[in-house]
Structure formats: structure tokens, C-alpha cells
Amino acid sequence: MIVSTDGPLVGRVAIVTGAGRGVGRSEALALAAAGAKVVVNDVGVDSDGVGSTHGPADEVVDTIRRTGGEAVASYESVADWAGAGRVVDTAVDQFGRLDIVVNNAGIVRQQMIEDITEEDFDATIAVNLKGTFAICRHAIPVLRRSGYGRIINTTSNQWAAPLGNAHYAASKGGVTSLTYDLAWELQHDKITVNAIAPFAATRMTQDASERDAALIQQGVMSAKRAKAKEARTDPELTTPIVLYLASEAASEVTGCVFRTGGGKVGLYTHPVETRTIFRDENTGPWPYDDLVDLLPRSVLSAGSKAPHIQ
Incomplete structure (x- = not known):
């Protein structure tokens, strides 16, 4: 990673939630390489939302700083309303402004509907949907005051193509609907709101082949559909569309949901009758x-x- 002194995001300040590992880590590094100052937010939980450690966020911050960039760590949980506010405050307090919000924080619990408990449901919705909403709610007044903003949410293809995990699918469907609504609400404020549905080899997908096999055995998924799924590759390959959406080049792009990963960038249609x-x-x-x-x-x-x- 080499931090650019004339990149498309020089002078911008970004928040990336869930930035300690996987897709979020790649996003934070890419934004920093393009010149942005980055708040690296990560509570340091496992992929199912259990545990906590400062290590992942600190490692990303150290990587950015070693290559000449500017970054600070935030260990707040976005599922906590006040904590989400403190993430936004960190950007303003440390760097004087906020321009870009990348909502990546998320958890997944691999479960079919009969195995989902109330605690599973509440935890998944709290991080994936409430966390995205809370960061947006606290960030938007700051973006409005500066008359500029880029919000990039993280949904999933499970919004459109079920794979079990009904609580996860519901949370990501909510993120998609939130993206559409905020794009409409903010259309005259020079704030764009888009979403990505990434696919990459991360902790969340490391058991994908075993899970697909189980779904095929249960008769829920066809072997044809499993074979047609995109191959999971380096999370770094999901970031180019994020860099584009965060830049001035995408000032007229809002209310869009992109599928990204590998060498692919796709665009979903908005649901219509x-x-x-x-x-x-x-x-x-x-x-x-x-x-x-x-x-x-x-x-x-x-x-x-x-x-x-x-």
C-alpha cells in the first residue's frame, strides 16, 4: 500500500466500520491509499458477534500510518446508539470534518429458521441494520452542514438470493431499503447514498462450501445454483467500486446497489411491479x-x- 499525495480523496475524512478484517480492512486501506484520513472502527468481535479485541483496528491503523497515511482507531460498537455517535465524533474531533461513511460492520450466524433464537435475531439486526442506521443518523447532520457527503452501505446478495440465515437476509434487506430511502431524502443535499453487495473470501464465507453441501442435501438449494455461485476471492478486489463511489467522479450516482468482487462490478435493478x-x-x-x-x-x-x- 502506498498513500497517494494527489489521489482522488486527498483532504477527505472517512469512517469505515468493521474495518479490522476482511472487506472493511481492504476498504480502509484503499481509502487511505487514495489520500483520505480514516477512522478505523472495529469492536473486534468474531464473525458471529462474540468477543472483543482492539487488535484488528490497531493493526489497520498501524499499516496506514507506516505508509504515510493518517488514521485513528475506534472500538465502539455501532449497535450501541450512543457508541455510533461517538464514532462520528471521533472523525470530527480528530480530523475536523467528515466526508465519507462506509458502513461495513456486520455479523452472520449460519442458521436455518428453526435454529434462530430471539438472541440470534436481536444480535444480527442490532449490528447489521441498527448499526448502519445509527451511523447514518449521527453522520448525516454533519455531512449536511458541510454540504457534501458519500454514504456507502453494505448489503448482501442474500437480499435478493436467499441462502438460509433468515435473520441475516432480513437485516440486509433492511439495509437495501434504507439505502433507497436515504438517497431520496438527501438528493438535494449533495450527499449520495449507495450500497454494495460484496463477495470475497472472509471469515463469514470460509465454510461456504460445507454449508452449500448441507443445503443441497436438505433439498433447499439445487446443485445447479450452488455451481453458479461466484468464486470467493481476495477482499481487495471488492474495493474499487467503493473508491469510485466515495469520489467526486460519482457525484451523480445515488440510490444504487452494486454487486462487487473478483473482477466483477454489477448493478441491481430497483424492485418494480x-x-x-x-x-x-x-x-x-x-x-x-x-x-x-x-x-x-x-x-x-x-x-x-x-x-x-x-
């Missing part, structure tokens, strides 16, 4: 028998299963 039937509302609600007759021949004519379930 694809088929519709109408009835004169003055005649009352649809009769049940009419829906039984019409829906299979119209709205459901292409089949009731979404392609990713096949």
Missing part, C-alpha cells in the same frame, strides 16, 4: 374466485417461483 391486473375499485374488492381464475393466467403467468429459488 412487473405484472398487474385492475378492477374498478367502485365495485368493491376482488372476489376470491376471480383471483383464483385470473392470477395464474396473468400476474403469475411466468410461474410463482422467483428465478433464484429454482
Whole structure:
């Protein structure tokens, strides 16, 4: 890593949550290499949200500083509302401003619905969804005051392509919806809001092949779908789109969700209605028998299963 003195983010200040390992670490290093000063936030938990250590955040900060960049560590949990506020305060207190927010912090617990406890659900939603929301909530007033901002959230392809882990999928679906809403709310404030759905070889995916095999055995996933999944590669390959979205070059890009990893950058479409039937509302609600007759021949004519379930 070499810190640029004339990179596209020179003079900018960034927060990266979950920046101690994996994708977040690569994002923090890439932003610093492009000239940004970085708040490296990581509570140091395991991939399932258990434990705590300062080591991962400190190592990333040391790496940035050794190569001539500027960075400080933050050990706050984004799942704590006040803690999320302190992450934002760290950027302003240490560097005088805030320009870029990368919400990467997340946990996953590999479970099917029958195995998910209330504690599993609460922990997953707290970090993945509440944590993203809380950082945005505290950062947006700061970004609005400066009249500039880049927010990059982290969702997952499980928002669109289920793989079990219903609590994880629900949390990432929430992040996607939050991204769309904030892009709309902030469209006149020179603040863009986008999301990425990364795929990389990290702690969260290290048992992916074993999990796929179990899902195939259970009859939940087809072997064809498992074979079609993207190969997990170096997390560093997920970062170019983040660098782009954080820069001036993406000033007109907002409300987008990108799939990124390996050599791929893809763009998801926004969910839209694809088929519709109408009835004169003055005649009352649809009769049940009419829906039984019409829906299979119209709205459901292409089949009731979404392609990713096949």
C-alpha cells in the first residue's frame, strides 16, 4: 500500500466500520491509499458477534500510518446508539470534518429458521441494520452542514438470493431499503447514498462450501445454483467500486446497489411491479374466485417461483 499525495480523496475524512478484517480492512486501506484520513472502527468481535479485541483496528491503523497515511482507531460498537455517535465524533474531533461513511460492520450466524433464537435475531439486526442506521443518523447532520457527503452501505446478495440465515437476509434487506430511502431524502443535499453487495473470501464465507453441501442435501438449494455461485476471492478486489463511489467522479450516482468482487462490478435493478391486473375499485374488492381464475393466467403467468429459488 502506498498513500497517494494527489489521489482522488486527498483532504477527505472517512469512517469505515468493521474495518479490522476482511472487506472493511481492504476498504480502509484503499481509502487511505487514495489520500483520505480514516477512522478505523472495529469492536473486534468474531464473525458471529462474540468477543472483543482492539487488535484488528490497531493493526489497520498501524499499516496506514507506516505508509504515510493518517488514521485513528475506534472500538465502539455501532449497535450501541450512543457508541455510533461517538464514532462520528471521533472523525470530527480528530480530523475536523467528515466526508465519507462506509458502513461495513456486520455479523452472520449460519442458521436455518428453526435454529434462530430471539438472541440470534436481536444480535444480527442490532449490528447489521441498527448499526448502519445509527451511523447514518449521527453522520448525516454533519455531512449536511458541510454540504457534501458519500454514504456507502453494505448489503448482501442474500437480499435478493436467499441462502438460509433468515435473520441475516432480513437485516440486509433492511439495509437495501434504507439505502433507497436515504438517497431520496438527501438528493438535494449533495450527499449520495449507495450500497454494495460484496463477495470475497472472509471469515463469514470460509465454510461456504460445507454449508452449500448441507443445503443441497436438505433439498433447499439445487446443485445447479450452488455451481453458479461466484468464486470467493481476495477482499481487495471488492474495493474499487467503493473508491469510485466515495469520489467526486460519482457525484451523480445515488440510490444504487452494486454487486462487487473478483473482477466483477454489477448493478441491481430497483424492485418494480412487473405484472398487474385492475378492477374498478367502485365495485368493491376482488372476489376470491376471480383471483383464483385470473392470477395464474396473468400476474403469475411466468410461474410463482422467483428465478433464484429454482
